[in-house]
Amino acid sequence: MTAAALAGEPSAIYGAGDLGSAEFAVVAGIMQSDARIHLTEAKKTLVHSRLSRRLRAHGLASFRDYVRLVQADPAERAAMVVSLTTNHTHFFREEHHFDHLRSTAMPWLQDRARHQPVRIWSAGCSSGEEVYTIAMCLLGEDPSAAAWLRQGDVRLLATDLSPPVVEATRRGVYSASIVEPVPAPYRNAWMRRVGNDYQMADEARALVTARVLNLFGPWPMRRQYDVIFCRNVMIYFDDAAKAELEERFVQMLAPGGYLYIGHSERLIGPAAARMRSCGHTTYQKPAGSVA
Ligand SMILES: C[S@@+](CC[C@H](N)C(=O)[O-])C[C@H]1O[C@@H](n2cnc3c(N)ncnc32)[C@H](O)[C@@H]1O
Known part of the structure; x- marks a missing residue:
């Protein structure tokens, strides 16, 4: 019109x-x-x-x-x-993904971090609760368990279309009610009280780079990613857009890498055939994949 x-x-x-x-x-x-x-x-x-x-x-x-x-x-x-974007999110949303991350993906990531950079992407990160949940899982409940992160080159990228939520991710400051789902050991280790709010600890924030990025524009990242979270984002797209995005995610994933999508989502395009389902809305790109 x-x-x-x-x-x-x-x-x-x-x-x-x-x-x-x-x-x-x-x-x-x-x-x-x-x-x-x-x-x-x-x-x-x-x-x-x-x-x-x-x-x-x-x-x-x-x-x-x-x-x-x-x-x-x-x-x-x-x-x-x-x-008109919907930015609903919370810490430890769909917790089974973080269980899988800790039990299955993390040992693989720790092994990789000994020899090469490790890259993790929260695509459609909203205000950052997702990427900081990932960061806290990697850092562990006890700060001494984070040695592998300090010694390796491990980076988390958080992107969203919406500049205000990307700015909120950079700040990493959350109210007490938002922080409620965070288990106490993680909160004690990786958040500090600032007035009535909580701020993510410097070590957690230092892992994260937050950028404005439209998922349907060019992706400036130069290397493949080991883990991609794109949860509760594709629900807003039509099937053609979902299939296009899935294809790009699969290409962007390193062989052996993991893709986590939202609870009501599933892979629908040809990319689905190139991924191995390894749990509810959890996929792995087979280690021998070429692209
Ligand atoms: C409902 S939130 C999901 C947040 C988080 N991933 C989670 O599951 O809790 C969806 C996010 O996707 C973002 N989004 C929607 N369309 C997008 C696009 N084309 N490119 C990048 N981000 C987009 C929105 O701005 C919003 O912050």
């Missing part, structure tokens, strides 16, 4: 503050092209509520005017995309 097409529609059919189907179609088209996020009409109420804040911020009375603004202003277009 173009601005000209919208201009042909009588404003009288939209009450101020209503999100008409034409405007919704423009918003959905932008989400699809810029983030591959697939919005169906079922999401209209959610879109209405989130974009109402953007309308108010710009002093606009109608979605029609807001859509015109978005079409004319790339910065507002980007802000709209960010405002």
Whole structure:
């Protein structure tokens, strides 16, 4: 839908503050092209509520005017995309992945770290709870168990489309209620109290690099990754986008590496045939794989 097409529609059919189907179609088209996020009409109420804040911020009375603004202003277009992302996350979410990480992936990573760099990626990291959960699992409950990390070249990359959540990941500061799911030994070892909040310890933050990255843009990383977490992100994409992303993840994984996806997700594209299922929503790229 173009601005000209919208201009042909009588404003009288939209009450101020209503999100008409034409405007919704423009918003959905932008989400699809810029983030591959697939919005169906079922999401209209959610879109209405989130974009109402953007309308108010710009002093606009109608979605029609807001859509015109978005079409004319790339910065507002980007802000709209960010405002329509869902950033729900928490520490130790889907704990079975962290059990698998500690019991199965970690011995392999520790062995690798003796000879080569180890790279782990939280793709769609939101505000960082996922990547710091990974960091705490690697660091262990007792700081003396973290020697292998200090001696090796181990780095965790956390990326997200949304700049505010990437900034929150960099800060690594969380309220007491957010920190509640973190078992006490990890909290005592790797978090410190700052006023009413908790900050991730320097050693945990030093492992993590947080970057803004659209998963459907170029990936600047030069080497393959040993572990990729991409959980509760692909649910927002259509099947073609999921299959494309899965293929890129499989190529990005080192042979023997692990991919963790969200509890309601499964690999659906041709990439599934190249991965070995090794637990609920947990996959391994076979050690002999070439790509
Ligand atoms: C529901 S959160 C999941 C956070 C975490 N992985 C977890 O499972 O708790 C989904 C995240 O994916 C990000 N996201 C959505 N589309 C994206 C895209 N095209 N590129 C990068 N990140 C995207 C959102 O900004 C959001 O922070």
